[in-house]
Amino acid sequence: MSVAQLNGAKAVVRENPALYPEIVKGILNIADRPETDLRRWCAAFLVDAFASPDLSEEVKQTLATESLAALLTLIGDRDFVVLRHAITCTGIVYPLLFSYVCTRPMEGKLWDDLRRLKGSALAHWSAEQRHLGISAACIKLAQVIVQVQSKQPSHRGDVSLANVPSGHPLIEPVELLAEASGLLDRLLSYFTEPDLDVVYFQASFNAVLSLVQSRPSLGPKIVSAVLAFDPNRKRHSCSIEAVDIALKYVDKSLQLELGALAHHNMVPQYTSGIQRFLAKISEGRANASLRKRAAEVEDSPMAKRVRLADADMPLITTTRLPGGEVPLSDLYSLVDADNALAKFNARDLQLNVAIEIAMSSLSQANQTLLDNCLSIVSKRYDSVPESGRVVKRPSDDTPPPAQEALAPAAPEEFDISNPPKFNPEQIATRTVELVSRLEAAAKDAPAEEKLEGVDALRRSVLEKWTANAWIFVASRAVSRGVPADSVVATAIRDHLYNYVITDFRARLEVMVWWLSEEWYAEYVLAENAPEDSAKSIYYQQVGRIVDQVLPRLEMSDSRTLIRFFSELPDLNRDIIFKLRGICQDPERSGLGFRTLKFLILFKPPTKEACLDLLTELYKEGADGAEAILKKHRPEAVSEPQA
Amino acid sequence: MSQEVKPVIHTFACPPHLRPKSSKKSPSPSSSNPGSPALGPNKSRLKFLKSPILRARSLVTPPTSPELFSLPKPKRMPEENKKLMQFCTVCASNQNRSMAAHLLLKENGFNVASFGTGSTVRLPGPAIDKPVVYQFNVPYNEMYRELSTRDTRLYTANGVLNMLDRNRRIKDHPERWQDQNQVFDVVFTCQERCFDSVCIDLLHRGAKLSRPVHVINVEIEDNHVEAAAGADAILELANMICQSPDPDTEIIEILSAWQKTHQKLPSLYQMCYF
Numbered sequence: 001m002s003v004a005q006l007n008g009a010k011a012v013v014r015e016n017p018a019l020y021p022e023i024v025k026g027i028l029n030i031a032d033r034p035e036t037d038l039r040r041w042c043a044a045f046l047v048d049a050f051a052s053p054d055l056s057e058e059v060k061q062t063l064a065t066e067s068l069a070a071l072l073t074l075i076g077d078r079d080f081v082v083l084r085h086a087i088t089c090t091g092i093v094y095p096l097l098f099s100y101v102c103t104r105p106m107e108g109k110l111w112d113d114l115r116r117l118k119g120s121a122l123a124h125w126s127a128e129q130r131h132l133g134i135s136a137a138c139i140k141l142a143q144v145i146v147q148v149q150s151k152q153p154s155h156r157g158d159v160s161l162a163n164v165p166s167g168h169p170l171i172e173p174v175e176l177l178a179e180a181s182g183l184l185d186r187l188l189s190y191f192t193e194p195d196l197d198v199v200y201f202q203a204s205f206n207a208v209l210s211l212v213q214s215r216p217s218l219g220p221k222i223v224s225a226v227l228a229f230d231p232n233r234k235r236h237s238c239s240i241e242a243v244d245i246a247l248k249y250v251d252k253s254l255q256l257e258l259g260a261l262a263h264h265n266m267v268p269q270y271t272s273g274i275q276r277f278l279a280k281i282s283e284g285r286a287n288a289s290l291r292k293r294a295a296e297v298e299d300s301p302m303a304k305r306v307r308l309a310d311a312d313m314p315l316i317t318t319t320r321l322p323g324g325e326v327p328l329s330d331l332y333s334l335v336d337a338d339n340a341l342a343k344f345n346a347r348d349l350q351l352n353v354a355i356e357i358a359m360s361s362l363s364q365a366n367q368t369l370l371d372n373c374l375s376i377v378s379k380r381y382d383s384v385p386e387s388g389r390v391v392k393r394p395s396d397d398t399p400p401p402a403q404e405a406l407a408p409a410a411p412e413e414f415d416i417s418n419p420p421k422f423n424p425e426q427i428a429t430r431t432v433e434l435v436s437r438l439e440a441a442a443k444d445a446p447a448e449e450k451l452e453g454v455d456a457l458r459r460s461v462l463e464k465w466t467a468n469a470w471i472f473v474a475s476r477a478v479s480r481g482v483p484a485d486s487v488v489a490t491a492i493r494d495h496l497y498n499y500v501i502t503d504f505r506a507r508l509e510v511m512v513w514w515l516s517e518e519w520y521a522e523y524v525l526a527e528n529a530p531e532d533s534a535k536s537i538y539y540q541q542v543g544r545i546v547d548q549v550l551p552r553l554e555m556s557d558s559r560t561l562i563r564f565f566s567e568l569p570d571l572n573r574d575i576i577f578k579l580r581g582i583c584q585d586p587e588r589s590g591l592g593f594r595t596l597k598f599l600i601l602f603k604p605p606t607k608e609a610c611l612d613l614l615t616e617l618y619k620e621g622a623d624g625a626e627a628i629l630k631k632h633r634p635e636a637v638s639e640p641q642a
Numbered sequence: 643m644s645q646e647v648k649p650v651i652h653t654f655a656c657p658p659h660l661r662p663k664s665s666k667k668s669p670s671p672s673s674s675n676p677g678s679p680a681l682g683p684n685k686s687r688l689k690f691l692k693s694p695i696l697r698a699r700s701l702v703t704p705p706t707s708p709e710l711f712s713l714p715k716p717k718r719m720p721e722e723n724k725k726l727m728q729f730c731t732v733c734a735s736n737q738n739r740s741m742a743a744h745l746l747l748k749e750n751g752f753n754v755a756s757f758g759t760g761s762t763v764r765l766p767g768p769a770i771d772k773p774v775v776y777q778f779n780v781p782y783n784e785m786y787r788e789l790s791t792r793d794t795r796l797y798t799a800n801g802v803l804n805m806l807d808r809n810r811r812i813k814d815h816p817e818r819w820q821d822q823n824q825v826f827d828v829v830f831t832c833q834e835r836c837f838d839s840v841c842i843d844l845l846h847r848g849a850k851l852s853r854p855v856h857v858i859n860v861e862i863e864d865n866h867v868e869a870a871a872g873a874d875a876i877l878e879l880a881n882m883i884c885q886s887p888d889p890d891t892e893i894i895e896i897l898s899a900w901q902k903t904h905q906k907l908p909s910l911y912q913m914c915y916f
Contacts, residue, residue, distance in 0.1 A: 007725065044726065051851040051916065053823040080888065091852035133890030136854045140915055144852060198894050202913040203854070210849045210915070242898035249894075249911045256912070260842050 006030075006041050010048075017054035021063050024049050031070040036079050043074050043085030050092040057157070061100050064093040068113050075120045080131040083124060087137035090121040091144045095159040098148050101170060102163045111170045118145065122183075136203040142183045143207035149180035152215045184211075184218065188225035196234030198246045202253050209257055212266055219267040226258070227270070227277050251281055317372075319379035331380055334373055424487045431491040438470035439499070468510065471496075475514040479521035484537055493537075497544065504549050505560055512567045515542060519569040533572045542568060546578050553582065558591050562598050571599075576609045583617055583624070593624035600632055611636070724751050724884050727827040731876065732836050734760040736778070736816035739832035739862045741809050742873040748812065750877055752884075755826070756812075757819035759839035766800050768793070774802075778818040782810035801866050819843065825853050825916045828883060830876050832862040832869075834910065841912050849915035856883075856893055859910035875904050 009023050023045075030042040046067060050060055071093065074086035094114070101111045118141075125138035151161050151173075164171045190204045208226065212219045231250045236243045255278055261267060262274040316334050335341050346354065422430065478492040500511040518538040523529045530536045553561055565571065576599070583592035596610045611629070615636045618625040629637045729752050733740035736758030744756035763776040765785070776785055786806040789797045797803045809816075819836075820843050831837040837859035844855070858879070862872030879900050886892045893911070901909050 047853065048825075051825050051853050053825075084890070088852050088854070131888055131891050132893075133854065133888065136890060136913060137852070140849070140852045140854070143849075198911070199890065199913050202911075203915075206845065206849065206912075206914055209845060213845070214848060238894045239898070241902070242894050245898045245901055245909070246894055252910050253912055256838055256841055257845060260845065 003037050003041050006038070006045075010045065013049075013052075017052050020049045020052055020055055021059060024063055025066060028067060028070040031073040036082070039074065039077060039079065040081045040085070042070075043077075043082045043089065046071070046074075046089045047085045047092070050089055057096070060093075061096045064096045065100060065110060067093070068097070068110065068117065072113060072117055072120070075117060080134060084131065084133040084137050087121045087124060087134060087141055090117055091137065091141040094118065094141070094144055095148050099159045099163055102159075102165065102168065105165075105169050108170060132197065132199040132203075135200055139187065139200075139203045139207050142187055143211055146180045146184045146187070146211060146218075147214050149176040150215050150218070151177065152217060158214070184221070188222065191225050191229040194233075194235055195237055196231060196246070196250070197237040198249050201250060205253055205257065209261065212261065216266070220269060223261070223267045223270040223274065227273055229254075231281075254278065254281055317376060319376055320383055331384075332377055334376065428487045428491040431488045432495055435470070435474050435492055435495045438473060441470070471510050471513060475517040479517040480525065493541065497541070501545065501548055504545075504552075505557070508560060508564055511545065512564070515545075516569050523570070533574070538570070539572060539575070542571075542575055543578070546575060550578065550582050553588065553591060555588055555591060558594050561591060561595050565595055565599060566603060571603070571606050571609075573609045573612075576606055577613055580613060580617065583613075583622055584620075589622065589624055593628065597628050600628065607632075725753065727884065728753050728755075728825065729828050729830065729880060730755040730757060730824075730826045731830045731832070732757045732759060732819055732840055733832040733862075734758055734836060734864070735763045735765070736818075737763060737765060737809060738805060738864060738866065739869045739872055741805070741812060742869040743830060743832070743876045745808065745812055746873040746877045747880055750881075752880060755817075755824060757817045757822065759819045759831075759836045759843075763816050765789075765802050768796060776816075778816050778821070781815040782806050782813075786810055805866070825851060826855055828880070829855060829857045830879075831857065831859045832872060833864075834859055834861060837910050837912070841914055844914040844916065847916070851916040853916040854890070855914050855916055856889070857912045857914050858897070860904075861908045861910075872907060875900075875907050878904075 006027070009027070013020050013023055027042055027045060030038050033039055033042075049055070049063065055063070067089075071086060071089055074082055075090065077083055077086065094117075097110065097114050101107050101114070121141055122138060122145075124134050125142065129135050129138075148159050149161060152158075161173045161176065164173055187204055187208055190200065205226070208222045212222050231247055231254075236246055238246050258274050258278060262271045262278075265271055267274075316336065329342075333342060349357070474492055474496055478489050478496070482488045482492075496514050500507045500514065504511065515538065518541060522536060522538050533539045549564075576596075579592045579595060583589050583596070585592075596614060599606045599610050611633045614625045614629050615633065618629055618636065626637055729747055731740040731743040731747070731754065733756075736756055740756040740758065744754055747754040758778065763778055763780070763785075765774040765776070767774045774785075774789065783806075786803060789806070790803055794803070819840060829840055831840055837857065840857055844857070860872055860876055860879070862868050879896070882896050882900055883889045883893070886896060889896065893913075897909055897911055901907075
């Protein structure tokens with residue numbers, strides 16, 4: 001018998017599928033033939049027969065009872081193609097034979113055989129399985145078993161535990177239910193595993209989605225497990241070249257099938273969750289290329305040697321230097337001499353680049369590693385005077401500076417002379433220069449950072465230099481760092497004042513920030529807050545700014561003015577009375593009254609002062625005052641009439 | 643128009659790791675005996691055998707378990723695979739792209755069928771907004787006769803008659819994917835929309851037959867030149883699949899290798915069940 005001859009049988013059933021039962025019976029004995037080709041053919045033919053749409057369920061059921069022994073032989077086969085077909089076939093016959101046993105309580109042997117077949121087939125579903133065809137068939141079989149062994153009230157033709165008559169001597173629903181629940185958990189556990197294999201993923205995904213359709217009661221559990229899946233955080237089992245394409249396929253599967261699930265509203269409570277998940281997937285892919293590269297590097301065995309971030313010790317840990325003359329660089333060197341890094345001349349770098357590299361390396365350095373490195377270098381340094389060696393600089397093209405030979409200098413020989421003292425004018429000039437430099441440096445920095453924030457100062461100065469960072473530094477320095485009446489303070493205040501006044505609309509936030517710092521230092525931190533607000537620096541500065549700003553306001557600036565007055569930490573009578581001018585201006589009086597009304601409503605401590613001002617204005621005959629007074633101080637309005 | 647199909651000599655660039663394995667290669671454990679502990683200690687090694695680098699390395703370090711050597715080696719000749727596997731090609735109208743690929747695969751000895759996923763068969767008509775519309779069960783021959791009597795010059799010039807003439811020699815009439823119940827091992831679709839339709843249709847069928855199927859989309863533009871080029875590319879991919887001893891396991895590597903030489907034909911892949 002040869003495959004060519006058997007293919008003749010295949011041609012016959014293709015012409016007339018009704019002949020399947022007859023031919024299947026004829027080929028069952030091939031299942032234990034020694035020739036692999038024949039067994040493969042036999043297994044594939046069985047799958048074709050059971051998958052044939054032309055055979056009725058009853059015929060297939062009878063055929064399944066007859067083929068069970070052959071299937072049991074094939075499921076013990078060692079060829080992966082035979083196994084793939086045999087497990088696929090088990091998936092098809094399981095519901096047929098289950099329903100057969102349901103109606104025939106006396107088929108004890110058949111039920112035992114079926115359970116044995118199921119057990120042997122599922123035994124091939126393991127992490128060691130390297131044939132994905134077998135894994136895919138096992139996943140599908142597990143899905144079929146979950147489907148059959150669940151309690152769902154089933155429609156006609158659907159096989160489930162609902163088909164089992166009560167008191168069936170062979171089938172124990174509780175046991176089968178528990179088995180199904182275990183299998184479902186195993187199917188779903190794949191979505192949280194660290195490894196990703198496209199075929200395995202798609203097989204699992206398709207299997208559980210068909211469960212959502214056939215057993216809606218399992219839908220929420222399944223969908224919530226699938227939504228925990230994150231393809232970007234997986235280790236890919238395919239080759240590095242195939243990672244991009246694999247991710248693309250996974251995304252497409254998720255989008256296509258979860259999209260269909262959401263579209264048909266099959267798991268209503270998760271529909272919006274699915275839509276959010278899909279939006280995240282398509283959004284995340286845009287910048288995922290970086291993460292993908294990172295994963296590749298990790299996977300490469302070559303890369304592991306240079307990964308130092310996680311190590312707590314440097315590559316070279318020796319604390320003793322070799323004999324003879326040693327270049328100075330060796331004192332500090334913590335990498336191999338033949339490492340490319342050791343040959344690199346850092347002088348080639350531009351100063352600003354070098355500083356940037358050093359700063360960012362320090363900020364990201366592993367603290368333990370850094371400590372270890374420093375202690376190694378320190379021990380080497382200590383060992384130098386003991387051995388009395390002279391440690392020389394490496395020979396260089398440019399003549400080395402004064403330290404031709406460097407022995408560790410004794411501390412007492414080291415002296416830096418004190419710099420000459422500055423006079424007050426010099427201090428003021430230097431301060432202004434300093435603040436201007438800070439401001440200039442900030443111009444190139446990113447501007448996105450907002451001013452508020454608990455750790456704004458620390459963050460802006462230590463971690464990230466942003467466009468507004470100099471304001472933090474300058475305003476904190478002027479309010480707390482230097483004596484209030486010093487030359488330096490005045491210089492910084494003038495600079496800040498000029499800065500905010502130049503474009504007060506855009507720099508309102510900065511203005512409030514600075515003045516808040518002043519107020520906080522003066523009224524909260526200081527032990528003796530000034531009782532007379534005329535002596536308060538905060539009020540001096542606020543008065544100075546208000547005097548400068550008010551004449552320049554236009555009617556369209558009402559939001560700016562209200563915001564400024566409402567965000568200042570404190571207002572006194574003098575400041576509020578500065579609004580008198582604007583209220584009397586026929587063109588802009590609305591601006592002033594609106595601000596006063598806002599303060600009355602939302603800043604109660606200023607209410608009396610505002611109403612006093614309004615009363616005065618009312619007496620002077622201003623138009624807008626009456627309406628506000630009627631509401632908040634009616635007696636002031638009625639007085640003259642009375 | 644690919645009515646006269648040139649004999650195609652395929653020298654495809656199959657990367658070394660995808661070529662059929664020689665007998666020297668490491669035996670592939672099939673783990674057929676669930677009771678055997680042979681695969682247990684080699685778990686990690688086996689897991690990464692899929693990576694070509696590590697697979698190459700496994701040649702140097704032989705597996706420690708002697709049982710691994712006794713396992714049967716997978717060997718299947720490509721010609722044999724062609725006969726064992728059922729292929730099909732799918733486009734929108736089962737006229738141009740799927741039929742070009744159908745013909746080429748058939749000529750190269752594959753078991754192949756072809757389908758369309760659209761609601762009707764649409765052919766280019768006198769204007770871009772006036773297509774000729776047929777139902778799926780109308781034979782190619784009938785379409786050919788009707789269109790040649792309607793306007794021979796037009797339908798010869800736009801290539802429709804040539805295409806119909808080719809198609810009527812391949813099969814009787816265009817078939818609709820959603821209206822058939824055949825099973826396949828590999829489905830090639832020629833457009834993302836068709837790929838979506840096939841996958842969703844398979845999902846809605848409920849996967850009652852448990853049969854795994856590889857659905858592969860090769861994005862081909864719907865014109866005669868691109869259809870011919872796309873058919874060549876599909877044939878190349880089908881050959882690569884048949885040459886693999888274990889296409890289920892290697893399919894992603896195969897697609898990745900194929901995609902490298904066909905950058906202009908973006909692919910999609912989904913493992914589904916019938």
